[in-house]
Amino acid sequence: MSEPLISVIIPNWNGAAHLPTCLEALRRQTYARREVIVVDNGSTDDSLQVLARYPEVRILALRSNQGFAGAVNAGIRAALGELIALLNNDTEASPAWLETLTAAFERHPDAGLLASKILLFDRRNVFHSAGDYYRVDGIPGNRGVWEIDEGQYDHEEEVFSACGAAAAYRRELFRDIGFFDEDFFYSCEDMDLAWRAQIAGWNCWYVPTAVVYHKLSATGGGPTASFYDGRNFIYLIAKDYPTGLLRRFWPQVFRAQWRIAREALRAWRGTAARARLRGMLAGFLTWPRVARKRPQVFARRRRSDEALFARLTPGAF
Numbered sequence: 001m002s003e004p005l006i007s008v009i010i011p012n013w014n015g016a017a018h019l020p021t022c023l024e025a026l027r028r029q030t031y032a033r034r035e036v037i038v039v040d041n042g043s044t045d046d047s048l049q050v051l052a053r054y055p056e057v058r059i060l061a062l063r064s065n066q067g068f069a070g071a072v073n074a075g076i077r078a079a080l081g082e083l084i085a086l087l088n089n090d091t092e093a094s095p096a097w098l099e100t101l102t103a104a105f106e107r108h109p110d111a112g113l114l115a116s117k118i119l120l121f122d123r124r125n126v127f128h129s130a131g132d133y134y135r136v137d138g139i140p141g142n143r144g145v146w147e148i149d150e151g152q153y154d155h156e157e158e159v160f161s162a163c164g165a166a167a168a169y170r171r172e173l174f175r176d177i178g179f180f181d182e183d184f185f186y187s188c189e190d191m192d193l194a195w196r197a198q199i200a201g202w203n204c205w206y207v208p209t210a211v212v213y214h215k216l217s218a219t220g221g222g223p224t225a226s227f228y229d230g231r232n233f234i235y236l237i238a239k240d241y242p243t244g245l246l247r248r249f250w251p252q253v254f255r256a257q258w259r260i261a262r263e264a265l266r267a268w269r270g271t272a273a274r275a276r277l278r279g280m281l282a283g284f285l286t287w288p289r290v291a292r293k294r295p296q297v298f299a300r301r302r303r304s305d306e307a308l309f310a311r312l313t314p315g316a317f
Helices: 019-027 047-051 067-078 097-107 171-177 189-199 222-240 243-266 271-291 294-298 305-309
Strands: 006-012 034-041 057-062 083-087 091-093 111-120 127-130 132-134 140-142 157-159 166-170 203-214
Touching: 006 019, 006 067, 006 097, 019 034, 019 047, 019 091, 034 047, 034 067, 047 057, 057 067, 067 189, 083 097, 083 171, 097 111, 097 166, 097 203, 111 171, 111 189, 127 140, 127 203, 132 189, 166 171, 166 203, 171 189, 189 203, 189 222, 189 294, 222 243, 222 271, 222 294, 243 271, 243 305
Parallel strands: 006 034, 006 083, 034 057, 111 203
Antiparallel strands: 083 166, 091 203, 111 127, 111 166, 132 140, 157 203
Protein backbone atom coordinates (compact mmCIF):
# COMPACT_ATOMS: atom_id res chain seq x y z
CA MET A 1 0.00 0.00 0.00
CA SER A 2 1.17 3.53 -0.73
CA GLU A 3 1.70 5.83 2.20
CA PRO A 4 -1.35 8.02 2.96
CA LEU A 5 -1.24 11.74 2.36
CA ILE A 6 -1.40 13.70 5.60
CA SER A 7 -2.56 17.33 5.51
CA VAL A 8 -1.12 19.61 8.19
CA ILE A 9 -3.42 22.52 8.98
CA ILE A 10 -2.03 25.53 10.85
CA PRO A 11 -4.47 28.24 11.96
CA ASN A 12 -2.72 31.61 12.15
CA TRP A 13 -3.65 35.01 13.51
CA ASN A 14 -0.88 37.58 13.75
CA GLY A 15 1.68 34.85 14.25
CA ALA A 16 4.46 36.15 12.01
CA ALA A 17 7.03 35.85 14.80
CA HIS A 18 6.23 32.16 15.32
CA LEU A 19 5.68 30.87 11.79
CA PRO A 20 9.35 30.38 10.74
CA THR A 21 10.08 28.00 13.64
CA CYS A 22 6.89 26.06 12.97
CA LEU A 23 7.37 25.79 9.19
CA GLU A 24 11.08 25.01 9.31
CA ALA A 25 10.30 22.09 11.62
CA LEU A 26 7.79 20.80 9.09
CA ARG A 27 10.44 21.00 6.38
CA ARG A 28 12.55 18.62 8.47
CA GLN A 29 9.83 15.97 8.74
CA THR A 30 10.86 12.43 7.87
CA TYR A 31 7.44 11.67 6.37
CA ALA A 32 7.37 12.79 2.73
CA ARG A 33 3.69 12.46 1.74
CA ARG A 34 2.44 15.63 3.34
CA GLU A 35 0.92 18.95 2.48
CA VAL A 36 0.97 22.04 4.68
CA ILE A 37 -1.94 24.49 4.75
CA VAL A 38 -1.81 27.73 6.73
CA VAL A 39 -5.22 29.30 7.28
CA ASP A 40 -4.73 32.98 8.04
CA ASN A 41 -7.46 34.56 10.16
CA GLY A 42 -7.24 38.07 8.72
CA SER A 43 -3.83 38.86 10.23
CA THR A 44 -2.72 42.49 10.37
CA ASP A 45 0.97 41.73 10.97
CA ASP A 46 3.55 40.43 8.46
CA SER A 47 2.22 36.86 8.40
CA LEU A 48 1.49 36.78 4.67
CA GLN A 49 4.93 38.19 3.84
CA VAL A 50 6.55 35.51 6.01
CA LEU A 51 4.49 32.80 4.36
CA ALA A 52 5.64 33.97 0.92
CA ARG A 53 9.08 32.58 1.83
CA TYR A 54 7.60 29.07 1.98
CA PRO A 55 6.38 28.21 -1.53
CA GLU A 56 5.49 24.66 -0.50
CA VAL A 57 2.79 26.00 1.86
CA ARG A 58 -0.77 26.46 0.67
CA ILE A 59 -2.25 29.67 2.07
CA LEU A 60 -5.93 30.22 2.76
CA ALA A 61 -6.36 33.90 3.59
CA LEU A 62 -9.65 34.56 5.39
CA ARG A 63 -10.98 38.09 5.48
CA SER A 64 -11.66 38.12 9.21
CA ASN A 65 -10.83 36.19 12.35
CA GLN A 66 -12.99 33.05 12.30
CA GLY A 67 -11.43 31.67 15.48
CA PHE A 68 -9.62 28.36 15.81
CA ALA A 69 -12.64 26.29 14.82
CA GLY A 70 -13.51 28.37 11.76
CA ALA A 71 -9.94 28.41 10.49
CA VAL A 72 -9.45 24.69 11.01
CA ASN A 73 -12.73 23.85 9.27
CA ALA A 74 -11.70 25.93 6.26
CA GLY A 75 -8.42 24.02 6.16
CA ILE A 76 -10.11 20.62 6.42
CA ARG A 77 -12.41 21.46 3.51
CA ALA A 78 -9.42 22.46 1.36
CA ALA A 79 -7.19 19.55 2.43
CA LEU A 80 -6.50 16.62 0.12
CA GLY A 81 -5.29 14.09 2.69
CA GLU A 82 -7.22 11.23 4.24
CA LEU A 83 -5.34 12.05 7.43
CA ILE A 84 -5.56 15.53 8.96
CA ALA A 85 -3.03 16.94 11.44
CA LEU A 86 -3.66 20.15 13.37
CA LEU A 87 -0.73 22.21 14.56
CA ASN A 88 -0.59 25.53 16.37
CA ASN A 89 1.59 28.19 14.75
CA ASP A 90 3.63 28.59 17.98
CA THR A 91 4.98 25.04 17.97
CA GLU A 92 8.02 23.08 16.85
CA ALA A 93 7.30 19.50 15.79
CA SER A 94 10.01 16.87 16.21
CA PRO A 95 11.26 15.47 12.87
CA ALA A 96 9.39 12.15 13.20
CA TRP A 97 6.09 13.70 14.32
CA LEU A 98 4.11 12.96 11.17
CA GLU A 99 5.76 9.59 10.62
CA THR A 100 4.84 8.37 14.09
CA LEU A 101 1.26 9.63 13.82
CA THR A 102 0.74 7.91 10.49
CA ALA A 103 2.17 4.65 11.85
CA ALA A 104 -0.11 4.90 14.90
CA PHE A 105 -3.20 5.12 12.68
CA GLU A 106 -2.01 1.90 11.02
CA ARG A 107 -1.64 0.18 14.40
CA HIS A 108 -5.00 1.40 15.69
CA PRO A 109 -7.76 1.10 13.09
CA ASP A 110 -10.23 1.96 15.89
CA ALA A 111 -8.65 5.40 16.33
CA GLY A 112 -10.46 8.41 14.94
CA LEU A 113 -8.06 10.85 16.57
CA LEU A 114 -4.53 10.81 18.00
CA ALA A 115 -2.96 12.89 20.76
CA SER A 116 0.65 14.05 20.62
CA LYS A 117 3.14 14.35 23.45
CA ILE A 118 3.23 18.13 23.89
CA LEU A 119 6.05 19.66 25.93
CA LEU A 120 6.76 23.30 26.70
CA PHE A 121 8.90 25.07 24.12
CA ASP A 122 11.18 26.81 26.63
CA ARG A 123 11.23 23.98 29.23
CA ARG A 124 11.43 20.86 27.16
CA ASN A 125 11.16 18.45 30.05
CA VAL A 126 7.80 19.87 31.21
CA PHE A 127 4.43 18.69 29.90
CA HIS A 128 1.70 20.73 28.36
CA SER A 129 -0.39 17.68 27.43
CA ALA A 130 -0.12 13.90 27.29
CA GLY A 131 -3.62 13.70 25.85
CA ASP A 132 -6.62 15.40 27.43
CA TYR A 133 -9.15 14.20 30.00
CA TYR A 134 -12.73 15.07 30.92
CA ARG A 135 -13.84 14.80 34.54
CA VAL A 136 -17.24 13.60 35.67
CA ASP A 137 -17.77 17.03 37.28
CA GLY A 138 -17.68 18.67 33.84
CA ILE A 139 -14.11 20.00 33.87
CA PRO A 140 -11.74 19.25 30.97
CA GLY A 141 -7.98 19.40 31.26
CA ASN A 142 -4.54 18.51 29.92
CA ARG A 143 -3.20 15.23 31.27
CA GLY A 144 0.20 15.74 32.90
CA VAL A 145 0.22 19.55 32.56
CA TRP A 146 3.17 21.17 34.37
CA GLU A 147 4.64 17.78 35.30
CA ILE A 148 8.32 17.03 34.72
CA ASP A 149 8.77 14.39 32.04
CA GLU A 150 10.24 11.41 33.86
CA GLY A 151 8.87 8.74 31.55
CA GLN A 152 5.49 8.50 33.28
CA TYR A 153 3.64 9.10 30.00
CA ASP A 154 5.82 7.03 27.67
CA HIS A 155 3.17 4.33 27.21
CA GLU A 156 0.90 4.41 24.15
CA GLU A 157 -2.65 4.25 25.49
CA GLU A 158 -6.21 5.38 25.04
CA VAL A 159 -7.15 8.83 26.34
CA PHE A 160 -10.39 10.78 26.14
CA SER A 161 -9.27 13.60 23.84
CA ALA A 162 -6.41 15.11 21.89
CA CYS A 163 -5.23 18.66 22.51
CA GLY A 164 -5.90 20.56 19.28
CA ALA A 165 -2.50 22.28 19.44
CA ALA A 166 -0.98 19.10 17.95
CA ALA A 167 -3.44 16.37 17.03
CA ALA A 168 -4.32 14.10 14.12
CA TYR A 169 -7.65 12.86 12.76
CA ARG A 170 -9.00 10.51 10.13
CA ARG A 171 -11.07 12.30 7.51
CA GLU A 172 -13.59 9.51 7.98
CA LEU A 173 -14.22 10.85 11.49
CA PHE A 174 -15.34 14.22 10.11
CA ARG A 175 -17.57 12.47 7.57
CA ASP A 176 -19.20 10.62 10.45
CA ILE A 177 -19.65 13.27 13.15
CA GLY A 178 -19.07 16.59 11.37
CA PHE A 179 -16.43 19.30 11.71
CA PHE A 180 -15.41 21.47 14.65
CA ASP A 181 -18.28 23.46 16.15
CA GLU A 182 -17.71 27.11 15.30
CA ASP A 183 -19.97 28.26 18.14
CA PHE A 184 -17.03 27.45 20.43
CA PHE A 185 -14.80 29.84 18.39
CA TYR A 186 -11.74 29.44 20.63
CA SER A 187 -11.16 26.90 23.44
CA CYS A 188 -12.75 23.47 24.02
CA GLU A 189 -13.68 22.90 20.38
CA ASP A 190 -11.25 19.97 20.44
CA MET A 191 -12.97 18.53 23.53
CA ASP A 192 -16.40 18.96 21.94
CA LEU A 193 -15.18 17.01 18.92
CA ALA A 194 -13.72 14.33 21.20
CA TRP A 195 -17.03 13.99 23.06
CA ARG A 196 -18.86 13.51 19.78
CA ALA A 197 -16.24 10.99 18.65
CA GLN A 198 -16.48 9.02 21.91
CA ILE A 199 -20.28 8.99 21.79
CA ALA A 200 -20.12 7.71 18.19
CA GLY A 201 -17.76 4.88 19.15
CA TRP A 202 -14.41 6.25 17.98
CA ASN A 203 -11.29 5.95 20.13
CA CYS A 204 -8.49 8.42 20.85
CA TRP A 205 -4.94 7.16 21.31
CA TYR A 206 -2.02 9.00 22.89
CA VAL A 207 1.22 8.57 20.93
CA PRO A 208 4.23 9.44 23.13
CA THR A 209 6.70 9.29 20.24
CA ALA A 210 4.82 12.07 18.41
CA VAL A 211 6.58 14.96 20.17
CA VAL A 212 5.77 18.65 19.73
CA TYR A 213 7.11 21.66 21.66
CA HIS A 214 4.60 24.43 22.35
CA LYS A 215 5.01 28.08 23.30
CA LEU A 216 2.04 27.80 25.61
CA SER A 217 -0.43 30.69 25.15
CA ALA A 218 2.01 32.62 22.97
CA THR A 219 -0.82 33.50 20.59
CA GLY A 220 -3.68 33.39 23.09
CA GLY A 221 -4.25 33.12 26.81
CA GLY A 222 -5.01 35.85 29.35
CA PRO A 223 -8.49 37.35 29.55
CA THR A 224 -9.48 36.04 26.10
CA ALA A 225 -8.80 32.42 27.06
CA SER A 226 -10.43 32.94 30.46
CA PHE A 227 -13.63 34.22 28.87
CA TYR A 228 -13.94 31.37 26.39
CA ASP A 229 -13.00 28.73 28.98
CA GLY A 230 -15.71 30.07 31.29
CA ARG A 231 -18.30 29.99 28.54
CA ASN A 232 -17.27 26.82 26.74
CA PHE A 233 -17.02 24.61 29.82
CA ILE A 234 -20.75 25.25 30.13
CA TYR A 235 -21.29 24.67 26.40
CA LEU A 236 -19.70 21.21 26.69
CA ILE A 237 -22.13 20.23 29.45
CA ALA A 238 -25.11 21.64 27.56
CA LYS A 239 -24.26 19.93 24.29
CA ASP A 240 -22.36 16.71 25.00
CA TYR A 241 -22.72 15.48 28.60
CA PRO A 242 -25.03 12.41 28.45
CA THR A 243 -28.36 12.98 30.17
CA GLY A 244 -28.18 9.76 32.17
CA LEU A 245 -24.77 10.65 33.57
CA LEU A 246 -25.82 14.23 34.25
CA ARG A 247 -28.71 12.96 36.40
CA ARG A 248 -26.17 11.02 38.47
CA PHE A 249 -23.46 13.64 38.71
CA TRP A 250 -25.23 17.00 38.56
CA PRO A 251 -24.25 17.84 42.18
CA GLN A 252 -20.56 17.46 41.30
CA VAL A 253 -21.05 19.44 38.09
CA PHE A 254 -22.80 22.25 39.97
CA ARG A 255 -20.16 22.33 42.71
CA ALA A 256 -17.35 22.50 40.13
CA GLN A 257 -18.93 25.51 38.41
CA TRP A 258 -19.61 27.18 41.77
CA ARG A 259 -16.01 26.58 42.83
CA ILE A 260 -14.70 28.24 39.66
CA ALA A 261 -17.04 31.22 40.13
CA ARG A 262 -16.10 31.59 43.78
CA GLU A 263 -12.38 31.57 43.00
CA ALA A 264 -12.89 34.16 40.26
CA LEU A 265 -14.86 36.38 42.63
CA ARG A 266 -12.04 36.21 45.16
CA ALA A 267 -9.64 37.40 42.44
CA TRP A 268 -12.08 40.02 41.14
CA ARG A 269 -9.42 42.68 40.63
CA GLY A 270 -7.67 40.54 38.04
CA THR A 271 -8.74 40.99 34.41
CA ALA A 272 -8.61 37.23 33.77
CA ALA A 273 -10.90 36.52 36.73
CA ARG A 274 -13.46 39.08 35.56
CA ALA A 275 -13.26 37.65 32.04
CA ARG A 276 -13.92 34.17 33.42
CA LEU A 277 -17.05 35.38 35.18
CA ARG A 278 -18.25 37.16 32.03
CA GLY A 279 -17.69 33.94 30.12
CA MET A 280 -19.65 31.89 32.63
CA LEU A 281 -22.51 34.38 32.50
CA ALA A 282 -22.47 34.26 28.69
CA GLY A 283 -22.52 30.46 28.86
CA PHE A 284 -25.56 30.36 31.15
CA LEU A 285 -27.40 32.94 29.02
CA THR A 286 -26.69 31.31 25.64
CA TRP A 287 -26.50 27.58 26.47
CA PRO A 288 -29.77 26.82 24.61
CA ARG A 289 -28.00 27.66 21.34
CA VAL A 290 -25.66 24.70 21.69
CA ALA A 291 -28.09 22.50 23.65
CA ARG A 292 -30.27 22.41 20.52
CA LYS A 293 -27.51 20.31 18.91
CA ARG A 294 -27.83 17.46 21.45
CA PRO A 295 -30.25 15.40 19.30
CA GLN A 296 -27.78 15.51 16.41
CA VAL A 297 -24.90 14.49 18.69
CA PHE A 298 -26.71 11.54 20.25
CA ALA A 299 -28.31 10.39 17.00
CA ARG A 300 -24.86 8.93 16.26
CA ARG A 301 -24.59 7.22 19.65
CA ARG A 302 -22.78 3.87 19.54
CA ARG A 303 -21.65 3.87 23.19
CA SER A 304 -23.72 3.45 26.32
CA ASP A 305 -23.59 5.81 29.29
CA GLU A 306 -21.64 3.21 31.26
CA ALA A 307 -19.07 2.82 28.50
CA LEU A 308 -18.65 6.60 28.36
CA PHE A 309 -18.47 6.85 32.15
CA ALA A 310 -15.58 4.35 32.13
CA ARG A 311 -13.62 6.80 29.93
CA LEU A 312 -14.09 9.79 32.21
CA THR A 313 -11.74 10.91 34.97
CA PRO A 314 -13.04 11.18 38.56
CA GLY A 315 -13.93 14.70 39.64
CA ALA A 316 -12.54 16.76 42.52
CA PHE A 317 -15.12 15.67 45.06
